[in-house]
Amino acid sequence: MTSDVATGITSMNQLERKMHLKGKVLKTTKAGAIVDVGVEKPALLHVSQIVTDNKQPILRVEDTLKEGQEVDVYVRNVRDDRIEVSMIEPLQLEWREIDKDMVLKGKVVELEKFGAFVDIGAERPGLVHISELTQGYVKNASEVVSVGDEVEVKILDFNRRRKQIKLSMKALQPGLDEIEGVKITPAHTGRRKKKAARKEVEIESAETAAEPEPTFMEIAMREAMEKAGLAAPAKTVKSRKGKKGSNEQEDILSRTLNTRA
16 A cells, blocks of 8 residues: 555644654654654654565664664554654555455455455455356456556455455346346246146146047937937946946937837
């Protein structure tokens, strides 16, 4: 993170954490230095927060700072009448500030087969797994992003102890069923329709089989009885005694015809 130097700061009440200031060393000690940052009270710069020009820690204050030297510092803390500053540029996003579902902008800094690493200003870059890059199948992360790309990501999870941050780009993209004009048909819908059609055919076949066509003798008997003014007999159910039932129908038909004659 490279922040702009704050200007016009004249009061402690205007100071905020991580604010970038220009200061002047008033005094050095073994424990650190006293720095004037332009407000009513000087700030304390601890030896552990002093670094060289190439951002390396130091062993002795006098090896790096001199009285009257101008330095770049960042506000670490402001409490009561005490101001603490650091020469170490603070993280844009500290672990205590990270939370799930946060949406941030970052830069792709590395690509791997399994995903892309994105710098979001935290201690470590976060990982966008290949399955979280975009909607649909992705064979290689380079198909979606390149090193240096500015992207928007959502924090899915993080582990401070392992220093791991899981990110997603897909979570910020509309799903296929959310795109206007697109109708999603599940793959199994067609199979369900075919199965239902087969079942209907089976039912129709079963109903047809349950109602056999009347025989010639049955048709002749009905016509004869209707002409004679008699009620038609109930449908004969075939059984093991089917032959006997057939003989009885023939007798009835014969008697009916004789009566008419």
